[in-house]
Structure formats: structure tokens, C-alpha cells
Amino acid sequence: MSSPSPSPDRHSISGWGNRPRVEARVRRPRTRQEVAALVEAGFRGIARGLGRAYGDAAVAEEVMDLTRLRRFIAFDEETGCLEAEAGVTLADLLETFVPRGWLPPVVPGTKFVTLGGAVAADIHGKNHHRDGSLGHHLDWIELVRADGATVRCSPEENPDLFHATCGGMGLTGIITRLALRLRRIPSAFIRMDTRKAANLTEIMAAFETADAATYSVAWIDCLAGGPALGRSILMTGEHAEPDELPARRRADPFRIPGRPRLNVPLFLPGWALNHAAMKAFNEIYYRRPLRARSYRDLDRFFFPLDSIGNWNRIYGRRGFIQYQFVLPRDRCADALPRILERIQASGRASFLAVLKLFGPAHPDRPPSLGFPREGYTLALDFPWDDRTERLTPELDALVLEAGGRIYLAKDACMAPATFATMYPQATDVRAQLPDGGPARFASHQSGRLELTP
Amino acid sequence: MSTALILGATSDIALALAAELARAGHDLLLAARDPARLEEDAQDLRVRFGRKVAITPAFDAEALDSHAAWIEALPALPDLAALVFGHLGDEEKALGDPAERARIANVNYTGAVAVADELAVRMAARGSGTLVGISSVAGDRGRGSNLHYGSAKAGFTAFLSGLRNRFRASGVKVVTVKPGFVATRMTEGMDLPARLTATPEKVARDIVRAIPQRDVVYTPWFWRCIMLVIRLVPEPVFKRLKL
Numbered sequence: 001m002s003s004p005s006p007s008p009d010r011h012s013i014s015g016w017g018n019r020p021r022v023e024a025r026v027r028r029p030r031t032r033q034e035v036a037a038l039v040e041a042g043f044r045g046i047a048r049g050l051g052r053a054y055g056d057a058a059v060a061e062e063v064m065d066l067t068r069l070r071r072f073i074a075f076d077e078e079t080g081c082l083e084a085e086a087g088v089t090l091a092d093l094l095e096t097f098v099p100r101g102w103l104p105p106v107v108p109g110t111k112f113v114t115l116g117g118a119v120a121a122d123i124h125g126k127n128h129h130r131d132g133s134l135g136h137h138l139d140w141i142e143l144v145r146a147d148g149a150t151v152r153c154s155p156e157e158n159p160d161l162f163h164a165t166c167g168g169m170g171l172t173g174i175i176t177r178l179a180l181r182l183r184r185i186p187s188a189f190i191r192m193d194t195r196k197a198a199n200l201t202e203i204m205a206a207f208e209t210a211d212a213a214t215y216s217v218a219w220i221d222c223l224a225g226g227p228a229l230g231r232s233i234l235m236t237g238e239h240a241e242p243d244e245l246p247a248r249r250r251a252d253p254f255r256i257p258g259r260p261r262l263n264v265p266l267f268l269p270g271w272a273l274n275h276a277a278m279k280a281f282n283e284i285y286y287r288r289p290l291r292a293r294s295y296r297d298l299d300r301f302f303f304p305l306d307s308i309g310n311w312n313r314i315y316g317r318r319g320f321i322q323y324q325f326v327l328p329r330d331r332c333a334d335a336l337p338r339i340l341e342r343i344q345a346s347g348r349a350s351f352l353a354v355l356k357l358f359g360p361a362h363p364d365r366p367p368s369l370g371f372p373r374e375g376y377t378l379a380l381d382f383p384w385d386d387r388t389e390r391l392t393p394e395l396d397a398l399v400l401e402a403g404g405r406i407y408l409a410k411d412a413c414m415a416p417a418t419f420a421t422m423y424p425q426a427t428d429v430r431a432q433l434p435d436g437g438p439a440r441f442a443s444h445q446s447g448r449l450e451l452t453p
Numbered sequence: 454m455s456t457a458l459i460l461g462a463t464s465d466i467a468l469a470l471a472a473e474l475a476r477a478g479h480d481l482l483l484a485a486r487d488p489a490r491l492e493e494d495a496q497d498l499r500v501r502f503g504r505k506v507a508i509t510p511a512f513d514a515e516a517l518d519s520h521a522a523w524i525e526a527l528p529a530l531p532d533l534a535a536l537v538f539g540h541l542g543d544e545e546k547a548l549g550d551p552a553e554r555a556r557i558a559n560v561n562y563t564g565a566v567a568v569a570d571e572l573a574v575r576m577a578a579r580g581s582g583t584l585v586g587i588s589s590v591a592g593d594r595g596r597g598s599n600l601h602y603g604s605a606k607a608g609f610t611a612f613l614s615g616l617r618n619r620f621r622a623s624g625v626k627v628v629t630v631k632p633g634f635v636a637t638r639m640t641e642g643m644d645l646p647a648r649l650t651a652t653p654e655k656v657a658r659d660i661v662r663a664i665p666q667r668d669v670v671y672t673p674w675f676w677r678c679i680m681l682v683i684r685l686v687p688e689p690v691f692k693r694l695k696l
Contacts, residue, residue: 071497
């Protein structure tokens with residue numbers, strides 16, 4: 001009735017930024033045994049989840065789509081340890097475990113990611129300053145290596161492989177299963193405090209004092225210049241206890257109210273989001289009256305953009321990039337204004353810009369290609385065009401000069417020399433690749449960055 | 454607690470249906486030819502829904518003589534049984550191969566009828582039970598591209614109709630499910646029209662919603678209209694169509 005090895009399908013694939021777009025052979029295994037069989041049969045390419053990396057990290061001529069590897073394996077109600085297959089999505093995990101009072105220790109800006117993809121990008125969330133990145137909360141990872149062997153690694157077992165695999169962008173093998181520690185939450189609601197900061201100095205001071213908050217993140221207006229440079233809205237959040245919720249929520253504090261999901265049915269024309277429109281939007285968004293304190297369910301607090309399906313189409317068919325970098329804390333005061341001014345001078349607007357203060361990277365051993373380090377991270381969206389293409393190398397140079405780095409899950413155009421300087425620990429990942437010959441697991445990104453031979 | 458038996462539980466529609474039934478509060482009994490293949494999916498359902506999920510001894514639809522004893526060996530007669538197993542087969546091969554031809558008929562018709570009979574008689578004796586038969590829109594009219602599979606499903610559809618009629622007064626409910634194109638392992642590699650192709654999850658939701666209120670359910674619903682048109686085409690015209 002069924003062949004043991006699923007047949008390949010040809011599909012046009014891209015990252016969330018809609019560029020580059022590639023005709024790929026897509027393999028869709030349903031079990032980890034099928035993954036191993038495909039690798040043994042000569043698979044050469046990269047693992048792919050829901051394709052939410054913005055650039056070309058999960059793009060290759062041959063990809064292994066792991067979204068059918070989506071089984072839960074075990075859950076320990078005492079410790080919160082969840083064992084699951086790599087294709088389980090965060091949305092699925094939340095739907096299953098939030099009603100029971102559990103939340104992943106690290107929650108990114110979208111729930112449409114797979115756990116395997118989240119590990120491969122070593123994702124961070126609004127609580128990074130307190131809890132670090134996802135890699136700190138894993139008990140173990142199981143992956144199929146280039147020789148087809150299934151290997152388990154953890155901070156204690158095969159530690160070099162573990163630290164190269166967290167944040168390793170899928171290059172060390174196909175992640176098939178993992179164990180993650182969830183944490184208890186008192187309700188599905190966040191008590192959110194909001195305040196405005198008139199400029200960069202104010203928002204940085206506000207982040208310093210918000211250090212005790214569980215969650216913190218700021219929306220920053222990248223178009224305001226002069227004395228208003230860096231004006232922002234800081235949002236901090238704490239898990240709400242049931243008794244502080246409005247009466248109608250108290251009966252079932254873990255129920256997230258449903259809401260209509262909007263959709264962008266087609267690509268908007270490239271001019272739809274022009275500079276003047278964004279500037280006007282930012283002005284209104286910043287000036288609008290804010291409620292100092294409000295309660296938001298987890299979906300609205302963590303994933304506001306998830307309520308708009310295919311929002312990446314607003315940037316048109318040419319696609320867009322999300323430019324996210326982090327600067328060392330002591331360089332932010334001088335380098336951040338220069339970068340913001342450079343963006344403004346370019347005439348490039350960013351509709352969505354997010355600022356966040358990271359805490360220290362992992363105390364004893366950060367992931368080899370881990371992105372977060374202590375300091376400010378800024379994420380901006382730019383529609384792709386000639387101006388963006390000219391702007392990004394200039395921004396790369398400014399980030400590099402300040403000792404910062406670019407997030408690989410967002411990167412779509414970094415030069416190899418830039419990458420080599422930003423990520424000296426890349427050698428630890430290369431040490432985990434098979435000797436000689438072309439790499440088994442490689443993406444367009446790893447080739448572009450000369451990370452894989 | 455109500456228990457649902459899924460026959461042919463390794464298929465994509467079966468697993469999606471198992472999840473929907475567990476979500477609706479049923480404990481599960483999963484049956485397949487190769488029970489070892491069910492272990493990880495059964496464990497997933499347990500973690501996900503916190504319901505009892507058991508795997509039965511091997512069930513072989515083609516081993517007609519084994520069905521009665523196999524049912525007797527179950528921990529209890531289930532409240533609901535879903536017949537999801539099927540064999541699409543290779544139509545080109547079946548035209549010249551008695552074994553493939555027989556297999557398509559035996560899995561989709563003879564075997565399905567045999568186990569449905571055994572279950573229905575026992576449910577009628579108890580005075581309650583629900584049988585859900587997964588037939589196919591392919592059974593609504595014979596087409597050249599799936600004449601063996603389609604005719605076996607046509608027989609199964611007719612049998613379910615008769616079963617419903619026969620056992621209605623005994624408290625046995627029979628639901629006939631006719632899925633259209635579904636993106637499953639069975640149809641993998643086929644060039645199906647994307648707009649007409651449903652996910653197994655959608656089909657499973659339709660089935661569970663239909664159980665309390667419908668006798669025959671097309672899923673997705675628009676197949677009822679498509680098949681009505683296809684049935685209305687006069688045979689002299691239909692025989693010339695390439696379908």
C-alpha cells in the first residue's frame with residue numbers, strides 16, 4: 001500500500017522573506033527511520049520546518065521537510081520535561097500544553113515554527129535577559145548524522161556536537177527528536193505594562209530599569225530623527241495570576257479567546273508600503289494614547305503578527321529582508337545612533353522595528369553559532385530592492401566595527417568575510433562536518449557564507 | 454468512558470480521525486496489520502489527549518475467517534468502530550494480475566463487509582453502537598482510471614446503506630463517509646488539483662461532526678455537488694470521457 005521511502009516532490013521554496021526562491025526536491029519523511037533511510041540513500045541538502053527563517057537558511061536544491069515528524073513522545077508532569085519529534089510546531093505545543101498550565105521556556109515572535117527549526121536557530125524570546133536562549137533549556141537532541149547514524153547529544157553527552165547543533169542551522173545533521181523543559185504558568189494571560197520613551201537615551205535607561213521584568217521588548221520608530229531619534233514604546237510583561245484577571249476570564253484562565261484570523265491573499269504591489277505611509281503610521285502609532293497596564297492573552301502578547309496570515313506578502317513579490325543584529329552592551333550608546341542615522345539617510349523605512357536588551361550569553365558555554373550576547377538587538381524589515389542591496393553591506397560594516405553580529409535565522413545577504421569575523425566559533429561547527437568532499441547537510445546560506453565546503 | 458476502535462489505524466486519515474475522537478473524549482483502540490508501526494503514534498495520542506490508547510493484536514482485513522475471534526479477543530466491544538483501511542492498488546497492474554485484482558476487492562469490499570458484519574451483529578445484540586465506514590466518492594460511478602477500486606467502494610457504499618437499514622431498529626448507527634481527494638500517503642505522488650484536495654485533519658473533523666447527525670457524509674462537502682453532476686452524465690456520453 002505504501003512505499004517505505006516517500007517519493008520526492010518538486011516545489012518552489014523560499015524563506016519567509018520570499019527571496020531567494022528555488023525549485024527544490026522536497027522529501028517528506030514520516031518517521032525518524034525514514035529520515036535515516038533517506039540520508040543513507042544519499043540525501044544532500046538541508047532540513048526544513050515551516051520555512052520561517054527569513055533568508056536562505058532552509059533553502060537548498062534538495063530539502064527534507066520535517067513537518068510530518070510531529071509526534072509527542074513523553075511528558076513528565078512533575079518536571080515539565082517534554083520529549084517530542086522535531087517537526088512538532090510551537091502552535092501545536094501551545095494548543096496541547098497551555099490548557100494544562102505549561103509554556104515553553106523560550107517563546108519567539110511567531111508560533112509557526114517547528115521545534116527542530118527553533119533549536120537549529122537557537123531562538124530567543126522577550127525573556128532572553130533572564131532565561132537565555134532555547135539551547136539552555138534542552139535536555140538532549142537526537143539527530144541523524146551524515147553517515148546515517150542516529151546520535152544523541154546533550155551538555156554532558158557528546159557536548160561538542162550539542163553546542164554545534166544548537167544554533168547550528170542544521171549543518172551537523174537532521175534533528176529528529178529533542179527533550180525540552182517547559183515551565184508552569186498561572187494563566188494564559190500576561191499583565192503588560194507599556195510606556196513611551198522619547199529618544200534612544202530614554203529607552204536604554206528604561207530597559208536598564210526593566211531588568212527584573214520577565215518579558216521586555218520595545219517597538220522603535222526608526223524614522224524619527226533629531227531629538228526624537230530612537231523614540232520607542234517599551235512593553236514589559238509578567239504572567240498574570242487568575243485572581244487579577246477580569247471576572248469572565250477567571251473561570252477558565254488557561255483558555256485563549258479565539259479571534260478572527262486575517263489573511264493577505266496575494267502579494268501587494270511593491271509601492272504599497274512607501275516611505276510616507278510608514279512615517280505616517282509610525283507617527284500615529286507612537287502618538288496614540290496608551291493604557292499603562294493591560295492584560296493580553298499569550299497569542300496577542302507573543303505573536304501579534306500571527307493573526308495576519310501571509311503577512312510577508314505585504315512587501316510584494318520581490319520579497320524583503322529582516323535585518324537583525326546585536327551590539328555589545330558597552331558599544332550601544334555610540335554605535336546604535338550611528339546605525340539608525342545611516343538607515344534614515346538611506347531613505348529606507350522599516351515598518352516593523354523591534355529593540356530588545358539581551359542578557360549575557362550562556363555562562364559556561366554558548367552555542368557555537370549562537371546569536372544572542374549581552375547588549376541591544378535591533379530587528380528591522382526592509383523591502384528588497386537596489387537600495388536595500390546597497391544598504392546592507394554598509395550596515396554590516398557598522399555592526400562589525402562595533403563588535404556586533406547578524407542573526408543567521410534572518411540573514412540573507414551577508415558576505416563570507418563578515419560572517420567569519422562575526423562568528424569565530426564557526427570552526428567548532430566545521431569540526432563536526434565529515435572530512436573531505438562536499439557537505440551532506442548544506443543550505444544556500446551555508447554555501448554563501450562558506451560555512452560548508 | 455466511550456471507546457472507539459480504528460481499523461487500519463496507520464493511515465493518515467485514520468490517525469487524524471483517532472486524534473479527533475480522542476479530543477471528543479473517546480478512549481482508543483488502534484488496529485492494523487502491523488501493530489508495531491502504531492507504537493509511536495499511540496504514544497503521541499496519549500501525551501496529547503491524556504486518554505487511554507491501546508493497540509490491538511494484528512488485524513488483517515483479508516483474513517476473513519479471523520475477524521470473529523479477533524473481535525471476541527478485544528477487551529470489550531467498542532462503542533464506535535471506524536473502518537478506515539483500504540487498498541487503492543495499481544489499476545494498470547490489476548487489469549492483468551489476478552492477485553492485485555483480488556486484493557483490491559478483498560480489502561475494500563469483502564474484508565470490510567466481513568468485519569462490519571461481525572461488529573454490527575454484536576452491537577445489535579448489545580442494543581447500541583456506531584459503525585463508521587470510510588468509502589469513497591470513487592464508488593459513486595465507475596471510472597476507467599479506478600475501475601477496480603471504485604467498484605469495490607461502490608459495493609461497500611451499498612452494503613453500508615443496507616446495514617443501516619437492517620440494524621437501525623437495533624440501535625446501531627451506520628455512517629457512510631465519502632472523502633474526495635485527500636493529501637495522504639495513499640495519494641502521494643499523484644497530481645491532485647490543490648483546490649479540491651483536503652487535509653486528513655479536515656476530513657477527520659468533518660467525520661466527527663457528522664457522526665451524531667448524518668447517515669452519509671461527503672468530505673469536503675462540495676463533493677456531493679461534484680458527484681451529483683458526474684452521476685447525471687448519460688452513460689453514452691460518460692463512456693467517452695477521460696476520467
